[in-house]
Amino acid sequence: MKVLYAQSGGVTSVINASAYGVLDEAQKAGLEVYVGIHGISGVLRENLLKINGKDIEGLKYTPSAAFGSCRRKLKTQKDINKLFEIFEKYEIEYFFYNGGNDSMDTAWKLYTEAKKRNIPLKVIGVPKTVDNDLPHTDHCPGYGSAAKYIATAIMEATLDLRSMYVDSTRVFVMEIMGRHAGWLSAAAGLGWLNGIGADLILFPEVPFNKEKFLERVDESIRRKGYCSIAVSEGIKYPDGFFVADMGYTDSFGNRQLGGVGFTIAGMIRSELSLKTHVAIPDYLQRSGRHIASKTDVDEAEAVGRQAVKLALDGVSGVMVTINRVSNSPYKVEYGTVELNKVAEVTKYLPDDFHTDFEVTEEYIEYAKPLIEGELFPKFKDGLPVYTIFKEVEE
Structure with a gap:
C-alpha cells in the first residue's frame, strides 16, 4: 500500500x-x-x-x-x-x-x-x-508558534521604544499578517502577561476609524510618552475597502495587500507630528x-x-x-x-476576544496554553541545524 x-x-x-x-x-x-x-x-x-x-x-x-x-x-x-x-x-x-x-x-x-x-x-x-482561521477546530498547528513570535517581538520592540522615546521615536508600528481574521494581531496583546505589550491593536474585524484611532494614539502619548501599535494587514475602512490594497490579486484570487504599517505611520506623522518607526516581520513570524x-x-x-x-x-x-x-x-x-x-471558510476572532483596540481576558485564557513550552532545534556553530532535502530544489 x-x-x-x-x-x-x-x-x-x-x-x-x-x-x-x-x-x-x-x-x-x-x-x-x-x-x-x-x-x-x-x-x-x-x-x-x-x-x-x-x-x-x-x-x-x-x-x-x-x-x-x-x-x-x-x-x-x-x-x-x-x-x-x-x-x-x-x-x-x-x-x-x-x-x-x-x-x-x-x-x-x-x-x-x-x-x-x-x-x-x-x-x-x-x-x-498561522492565521488560525480554520473552522470546526479549536486552533490550528502553526498558530501558537507564530503568536509566540509576535508576542515576543512586540515586547522587545516596545522595550526599545520605551528606552528611546524622550528625544527619538515616539510611535512604533508592527504590521502583522492576517487578511480577514485578527488571530495573529491579537497575539501582540499577550505580552501584557509579563508586563509589556502593544498599546493598541488594529483588528480586521473592527472597521478602521481614523479619528478614533488617532485619539487613542494621542492619549497614549500624553499619558506615558510613547505608543506601541500592532496592525493587521487586512484592516478595512467602514465601506469594506482594505486600507492597504495594492490593486491586484494573487493566484488564489485574493487581493494583494501591503504597506499598511507605513500607511498608519503616515497618518500619525501628518496628523500628530510624531516620529514613527515601522517593522514588518512578514515571513519571520510564520517561520520563526x-x-x-x-x-x-x-x-x-x-x-x-x-x-x-x-x-x-x-x-x-x-x-x-x-x-x-x-x-x-x-x-x-x-x-x-x-x-x-x-x-x-474563515473563522474570525470572536467578539468576546477583543475590544476596538485591545484583547480581552477571554482571549488571553484561550491563547496562553498555545504558546507555552520550548522545543529548541539543535545548534551547530552558533546556528540552528535545519533539515534540507536537495531534491526539493528545482
Missing part, C-alpha cells in the same frame, strides 16, 4: 512536524511513502520523492515547507484527471494534504472525484495555518522555529499521526481537528470534520 503526502499554502514553523507525524506513522504501518514536491503543483508534474529509508527526524525542528509548498487551486477537470492518472500509476491508496482553507478545497475535490469513480482512495486533510511553542510542535506532529490512523481505519473526506477539553490542566482530543465544511 502506498501513501502520498504534500504541503500547500503559506508555510509555518511547525508544518514539517506534521510531515514527520504523517511520514513516520505511515512507515511504522509498513506503507510505501511518497511526497509531492511543491504540493499539488509538483504532483501534477509527477515530481514525487520516495521517503522510505530517508532520515526524517530533523523535520520536527525545521521551519517552512521542507518538501516545498504551492498556491494552486484545482480549477479544471483536466488537472483532476491528470492527478488520478498519477495516483493510478503509483498505486496511491492514501493521500494526505497539509494546508489551510484552500488546501482543504483541493482535498475535498479529490475525495468527491474518488467517490464518483468508485476508487478506494482515502483522502485526509492535515490542518495548518527558534522560538516555536512546544505545545504547537507536539500538536502538529500529533495531527499528522492521527491522519494516518484515520486513513488506515477506512476514514476519508475529513480534516483532523483539535478539540480543547480543558484549560487547566490544558488538554485536547483529536476529532474530524468533513472537508467541505472547512474549504474556503
